[in-house]
Every structure is written in structure tokens, then in C-alpha cells.
Amino acid sequence: xxxxxxxxxxxxxxxxxxxxxxxxxxxxxxxxxxxxxxxxxxxxxxxxxxxxxxxxxxxxxxxxxxxxxxxxxxxxxxxxxxxxxxxxxxxxxxxxxxxxxxxxxxxxxxxxxxxxxxxxxxxxxxxxxxxxxxxxxxxxxxxxxxxxxxxxxxxxxxxxxxxxxxxxxxxxxxxxxxxxxxxxxxxxxxxxxxxxxxxxxxxxxxxxxxxxxxxxxxxxxxxxxxxxxxxxxxxxxxxxxxxxxxxxxxxxxxxxxxxxxxxxxxxxxxxxxxxxxxxxxxxxxxxxxxxxxxxx
Numbered sequence: 281x282x283x284x285x286x287x288x289x290x291x292x293x294x295x296x297x298x299x300x301x302x303x304x305x306x307x308x309x310x311x312x313x314x315x316x317x318x319x320x321x322x323x324x325x326x327x328x329x330x331x332x333x334x335x336x337x338x339x340x341x342x343x344x345x346x347x348x349x350x351x352x353x354x355x356x357x358x359x360x361x362x363x364x365x366x367x368x369x370x371x372x373x374x375x376x377x378x379x380x381x382x383x384x385x386x387x388x389x390x391x392x393x394x395x396x397x398x399x400x401x402x403x404x405x406x407x408x409x410x411x412x413x414x415x416x417x418x419x420x421x422x423x424x425x426x427x428x429x430x431x432x433x434x435x436x437x438x439x440x441x442x443x444x445x446x447x448x449x450x451x452x453x454x455x456x457x458x459x460x461x462x463x464x465x466x467x468x469x470x471x472x473x474x475x476x477x478x479x480x481x482x483x484x485x486x487x488x489x490x491x492x493x494x495x496x497x498x499x500x501x502x503x504x505x506x507x508x509x510x511x512x513x514x515x516x517x518x519x520x521x522x523x524x525x526x527x528x529x530x531x532x533x534x535x536x537x538x539x540x541x542x543x544x545x546x547x548x549x550x551x552x553x554x555x556x557x558x559x560x561x562x563x564x565x566x567x568x569x570x571x572x573x574x575x576x
Contacts (some may be wrong), residue, residue, distance in 0.1 A: 283408075283412065286338065287329045289332075290333060293331060296511035299509065300328070303488075305404045307405060309397075321405040322399055322408045325373035329371060341386065342371075342389040343391070343452075344392070349431070350392050353429070353430050362382070367379050367389060373396065375393050377391040384414075386461070406468035409468060410467040413456055414462070426453070430446070431446075432453070433446075438499060438533050438536045441456050441457065442454060442455045451499070461564070480494060491507055496544055501545070503518065505517045509559075512559060
């Protein structure tokens with residue numbers, strides 16, 4: 281199973297697309313009506329969709345999987361009486377599967393038979409999404425839910441987050457201990473550290489210093505730089521997240537402590553807590569996407 285894309289609704293997707301293509305470094309895959317699809321250099325048809333809407337919301341987060349994984353997701357979710365709906369994707373790449381509503385309203389879409397595309401060249405293009413982080417009322421319960429319902433696995437716990445994986449990447453998703461439910465941020469996987477640093481330079485040229493970064497996280501050990509995008513959500517340049525084995529030992533908060541005044545491995549940058557927090561509260565979940573639970 282792999283994290284593929286995030287689907288957002290917002291009032292001005294055209295302006296958001298202009299920023300993401302001209303400054304952030306994504307490529308426009310295609311436009312369908314008032315929805316813009318942005319891709320990276322890898323084989324996924326798109327990583328981020330931006331559709332015109334009256335408000336700001338996360339429509340879905342999409343994973344691609346095989347038939348056996350889809351059967352497991354469907355069987356476990358319906359057994360737990362979670363809202364589940366069959367879906368045929370009309371987005372680039374197509375595919376069929378289910379949308380599952382998690383306990384705090386997150387809508388996760390699981391697709392099989394989704395097609396891929398030929399990779400494209402571009403040293404400053406993101407390759408794919410590294411991870412998506414969600415703010416959570418109860419991050420521990422959210423972590424347990426995706427283990428029980430979706431067969432994900434918790435990789436690490438810190439004072440601030442619960443990290444979960446769906447393959448050998450240390451985490452594809454994390455739940456922040458925020459006390460409310462919303463999108464925290466979207467991380468774009470860059471080719472290497474140089475691509476991250478060039479991205480930071482590009483953003484500085486556009487008058488946008490990082491809200492946090494550059495730095496290197498503890499859990500996952502990925503390099504990062506966070507920004508509050510001009511269209512709302514927090515977005516991240518990231519690279520080099522750890523790979524883990526099936527028998528990976530789950531980390532505890534006590535495993536991730538730093539010296540005073542440091543919040544990552546490098547300790548070279550400050551964090552704009554207030555700006556990040558305000559942005560992290562903006563994009564909530566469109567909970568009316570899934571109707572009644574599927575009856576078995």
C-alpha cells in the first residue's frame with residue numbers, strides 16, 4: 281500500500297496552483313473544470329488536487345493498494361461499523377475501491393486498478409508525497425483505529441505525535457496531539473537534501489522564509505522545511521525518511537528527547553509556532569462524503 285494524493289477544496293484553486301507550480305516546484309498534470317491536479321516527477325498521476333469550493337476542507341486522502349489489502353480494509357471497517365462507501369474514482373488514474381470515515385472524520389480513500397504515468401524529469405520537482413499529518417482530538421485512539429481498521433502499524437510515539445506506516449517507510453501518516461481534528465500538513469518528498477535546500481532558496485527568493493526548518497526530525501530522521509502556504513495549509517519539503525522492517529520496535533516519547541531549546545536533531549532553526557498553529561486549524565474534513573455504513 282502507498283500514500284498517493286490529497287484532495288483539497290478551497291475558494292481559489294487557480295491562485296493556489298500558480299503558487300505550487302511557479303514557486304513550490306510541482307507540475308500541473310491537468311485541469312478538469314475548476315479542479316487542478318498537481319504532480320511530481322514520479323509515476324503517480326497527481327499528488328495534490330485543488331478544487332473550487334465555497335470553503336476550505338480536505339475531501340479525501342488517497343492510498344493505492346492491491347486487491348488483498350482492499351479486502352482487508354473493507355472487511356475490518358465494516359465489521360467495526362465504520363462508515364464505508366464503494367467508490368469509482370473520476371480523478372486522473374481512475375481506480376475503484378472504498379472511502380472509509382475514521383473516528384474523527386478523516387476520509388481515506390483506498391483504490392485498486394489505479395493507473396500510473398511515465399515519470400518526468402525535473403531536479404526540483406517533488407517525487408511523491410512523503411506523508412500527511414492530521415491533527416487529532418485523541419491521537420492514541422486514532423493510531424489504534426488505523427491499526428485495527430486498516431492494518432496500518434504504529435512506528436513511533438513522541439510527546440507531540442503518533443506515527444503510523446502502511447509499508448516499509450517509517451511513516452506515511454501521523455496524528456498530532458492537538459485537541460482538535462484537521463489537516464496538520466502535507467509533506468512532499470524531494471529527490472535529496474540539495475533539492476530541499478534549493479526549494480528553501482526558491483521560497484526565500486519569493487519572500488517566504490521557512491516557518492520551521494531546515495532541520496532533521498527524530499522519528500523517521502527525515503530532513504524538513506515547513507511553510508505556511510499562501511492558500512492556507514502547511515506544506516513541507518522533506519527527504520530521506522527511514523525505512524523500517526516488520527519487526528521495528530515502536531518508539532516511545534522517552535526515546536525522543538532533546539537538549540534545552542532544541543526540537544530536532546540539528547537545532548539550527550526556530551519554529552513559528554503561532555503561524556503554524558493558525559494554518560493547521562483551517563482545513564477540516566468534509567464529513568458528508570460517506571453516507572450510512574455498508575451492511576454486511
